Amino acid sequence: MSHIVHVAVQTPAHSAVGDLLSYRSDEELAPGTLVRVPLGKREMLGVVWDPPASAEPIPEGIELRGIAGVLKGIAPLSQEWRRLVAFAAHYYQRSVGEIAVSALPPHLRDMTPEQLARRLAPPKAAKPKRRSKKAQAEAIEETAEPVVEVTATPTTIPLLALSAEQALVFEQIEQQSGPFLLYGSTGSGKTEVYLRAVQAVLDANPEAQALVMVPEINLTPQLEERFVARFTPQYGTDAVVSMHSGMTNPQRLRSWLAAHTGRARIVLGTRMAIFASVPQLALIVVDEEHDASYKQQEGARYSARDLALWRGRATHSKVILGSATPSLESWHASTPADSGGPGRYLRLNMPSRIGSASLPKVRLVDMTQQPRKAVFSPPLLDAITERVQRGEQSLILLNRRGFAPVLFCADCSWKSDCPHCSAHQVFHKGDRTLRCHHCGFTQRVPFVCPSCGNPDIMPLGKGTEQLQEELERLLRNVQRPDGNPARVGRIDADTTKAKGSLEEQLAQVHAGDVDVLVGTQMVAKGHDFRRITLVAAVQPDSALYSSDYRAPERLFCLLMQAAGRAGRDAQYVTAQDSHPEMWIQSHDAQNAVYAALRRHDYPAFAKQQLQERLDAGMPPYAFQAIVRADARTQEAAQAFLLAATQVARDANLPYLDEVFLYPPIPMAVQRVANVERAQMLLEATNRSALLRFLNAWQQYLHWLRGLPEHRPLVRWLVDVDPLSI
Template identity: 35%
Template sequence: MIFRVAIPTPLYRLFDYRPPIYGPETAEPGCRVRVPFGRREVIGVLVSLETESDFPLDKLKPALELLDTEPVLTADLFRLTSWAAHYYQHPIGDAMQQALPVLLRQGQPARFQHQTLWQAAADAAVDQLSTRAERQRELLSLLLEHPQGISTDALRAEGGNPTLLKTLADKGLAESFEHHPVLTHSDDRGADVLREAPLTLHDEQLAAVEAVNQAQGFTPILLEGVTGSGKTEVYLQAIQRCLEESKQALVLVPEIGLTPQTIARFKARFRVPVLALHSGMTDRQRLDAWLWAREGSARILIGTRSAIFTPLKTPGLIIVDEEHDGSFKQQDGFRYHARDLAIFRAREHDIPILLGSATPSLETLHNALSGRFQHLRLTRRAGNAKPPKFELLDIRQQTLDAGLSPPLLKRIHEHLARDTQVLLFLNRRGFSPALVCHDCGTPVDCTRCDARMTLHRQPPHLHCHHCDRQTPIPRHCAQCGSGQLRPAGSGTERVEDRLAVHFPDTPILRVDRDSTQRKHALERIMEQVHQGEPCILVGTQMLAKGHHFPRVTLVAILDADAGLFSADFRGMEKTAQLILQVAGRAGRADLPGEVVLQTFNADHPMLNTLVHAGYDAFAREELQLRRGGHLPPFAHHCLIRAEATRQGLAENFLLSLRELAQQQQLLPQGAQCIGPFPSLMEKRAGLFRAQLLLQAGQRKPLHQALAVLIGLMQAHPEARRVRWTLDVDPIDSY
């Protein structure tokens, strides 16, 4: 018997080992194996048991240890990671490692961490202790108050003295026992899964819930609902049916910032255990949640993209909220898209999957329009809320004060006078995006990137948001020696400062990565907003989605032109999605909402289509343009990225790769290479970057071509000097 093992390395192959000398007699694919690899010992995943190898048996090393008696990668996760590794052309060993919690990658056992708890003996009583043993009596009283057991840390927190536990144990009054955390269970049958009654649905919501509940087997459903239309209530009532059938539901959300409020709403509705899975958890918390999901105790799991690899004992429904969001695509290492893996997984489990968005990605919308996905619509807002009114505010010939035009300032005054709230959106944090010499015009650039250094005032410093380089603010221009260095352009800090001058009696709340770094900072800001007092919110994309601000009646987008003329063909789609997501914060309750877009291009055709005809009309026009340009979803792309420490090296590497493939006629018919060309930001974090686009009308020739190019890159003489990566179905072109 030969172990064929997937090892986390950059190599696109499996490795053969003899079975360990000592250990269990049986082994199954999906179990972890500790093996020697070069001079190291690594944890791999057993892929198969073979009887033959390409190498002589006496040359094979024995595995050191079989770590599991049953697979940690369940059969469905094994198929998911194997398919994903093939589709995204990623080494299978690394793909399988990504599907495991960190502690399992390190070789820790796949079990809960046992904790020592203390409890009072069965017949123990405080009167059995002398009245002079006051501290012992207090400790025993605490133990009697916790008949299920209590940890030493918890005893100490309640004022007890854990050092006296041994004394009580010697007297037969206390005893310790091993315990692992258990999720509380409730009766899952019928209406008992509910903690509170569901909300009344309008006809479109009711039709959506019925469509999900009546879905038989694998059914991909796009729920396209305008912001504020009650998509979350549809999710909750669809999950209710899933729970009543004693099944589990997996809910994917794009960002960790949306997870706490989503969990709070789900816990308020259901009695069953609801667990979060996100990058903010400790390794131990992550493993415990993973184990609870595997054993079926966790009935609802809510998480960011990596939660797609969570094992489920009884899967019943998968929901992807804000399915269009770019956060679902992993942008380094194993570049998978969680939405697409969720669709594959739903097909494997033969269960429905619900993709929700107010602004669906064009790929998903194309699948719905072509009949591959069921298409449900929510065209009106829940309750009495009306859609906001849009206005394109032409700021040509206007004098701007930190990006604020006089008509906009007047509009803000009017809304604050009505005791309502205002939200201003600017997707640039910091005080100013550049610091420029007023004498010679030279900006302060990052020495490691082709980018300007952003000026921050709190605390004062220059910061490159691409490589994270930070420096003090210079006193003189490095080019001409002048001391006339001045900020150019506006970021959220500068807008906040100017608003404080115009509205001195109104709280200005800034929400960006800098202002919310401290723990619970965002929660405190949200609490202040929900108190309903007049205020002005200024923020970046953190404010764009998922938040419910019933008192916000004016939303202003200070720079609606960002992305209109992007070199990325997806730029217009992303701009439209962002504009509508931000606009959706206005008028979500009984108060009417208004959305103002400051623009230098008030006559832009696509912008007018979006504002006056809606996202559906915009998306259909954009799809027609994509079809004419043979762009996704009407073609399939892979970006081959290369980076090196010397300029030109990465581009030459990709050029020789393309020439080799063409000279030897290795590319299949239907696949073509475009480029190579420098990345939009050629120099980043000290490395010079280039990219080669591989395009095909069908997926099969694209993957055939990738297999050829991977072989050429691995054998290329310059491969050691150039770092290369593949990005199948890229969503960013930078």
């Protein structure tokens, strides 16, 4: 008997193919079953989906193509998982199949049923080697002795004593349903609260699972180490698995299968882990919930933090959002636990650091009063020198890699512009190259100006390479307590390209082999450096002069997170008789961002920023989406967006009167890889109105894309709840 099945396959949203495709199957397949299906001349992975509520009958004369194969051995994906995918597709304006298939491990997408069967089959026992008669006799003698079986007793990691604040927060998590916003200062012990919360749900249910997310790959190993040490003695070596893009495809498949079958009790991962199949989910933790890395910037532009909240509500799981600098959206949506207010989240506070450690003192250096062109002000350099001589470590933060952002010719004003992008090529002195950080185009540094032949082309601006070189020069005569010269290290995307290089460099910092560490934001958050007592931001002002209204929030979060790297070990600080400090060099020292930072007063900063957002009608008091068009010319990109606006008005789309459509404009970096980019902002005071308008608009965008006058268009996409404009 033949059955009609509806399958979600990976078709891009702008292809207009549709969410589900119908196929013929000789056997009845449960929703969630993984299958191989033909599509055009290709064969690809698909997920059997629930029949649409308004499924139309197949027209007579239409012959459905048959399922090519069923991936048996993997239990069907749960209804909860399918609901999560369907919601994400609807909310973020993508196709169901695009999100469903991309959420599965890449290794699984390319497997045939036969390959999967071999992958899941137990390993065959190795054939015994032929042995000589003498070896056989020796083996008999060995086995004649009584065999004593020794069972290793796993070492149980003793639980750390909770502080009064940690104990109160943990008690509230146990008693309340959440979701929770854990607002804890850097070094307050949020990770220990996460560990206790995970332990509680696993102890309460022998099948329960927990999902713990971090914003970046480089934070996964140290968190994994703590979870493995805590839980594998009790639950076994398969209890903790990781999921992130830095793993190999076989590793990702192994972790996914362990979570899907329930063998893995704890899943650690980056934003991609939100779509992991975790059938017995009981707890979701989103560490550093404010981080922009939780927002996907390619393909389906989902927010893993927001999906975690939706998934927690759908599965009746507890959700903990943790941060020392919560996003303004989360802060606005939360209510203090003791206020009984109407907030959607319960805010839990841990303002104190563990032990007797105190937050670093923030020092502001007014660079208008310092020597001209000084990279490091004399007071800051003296402070760094003192730390080196005492055997302590310093962290220098500059969120710009390379040696200099641009090369410049003073004679003809030539700049090292990228030929394929409307951006400069960054000068990297280490390998003498100019690199575009947008399209990746790389070329050798010219010996003379390509425009006028001037040999004196000079670097403009500072990058982490230049800071490292400058510090090595300034500290060349400074000695450590052991008499050795000061050592300056650097950690950024350039020094951590090789596999394992990040872990190796972090190990050197932890071991004390580096006295001054220069780095970008990748070392400014989450890391537990025990010997760093001074952190300095040398050029933070550029973030204040951005057209993006979120720039002050991002800068405050980055600097406060960076400050949290100083003085985390109370015992070390006490033994050294040290005083942790955060130095900020600024040409705008009176700015409100720095004033709040000096007091470590995030609530005051959030109050001021939220008032500005309210006055301007910005999120979280409004809801936004961006429609972006990429084309061969800027005129073609903007013409598509103008036509889309006009067709929405001509069709009088529902909720059009509640949605404001701004005129299209070029993006900040309007050309990348020879593709021009334009964007149009949509804004509404009602989230539902915005989403319903976008859903009704989709078919017209597909129709416009197919018109001859819009052939130069490369692609279009919708970004709901954008983080940058």
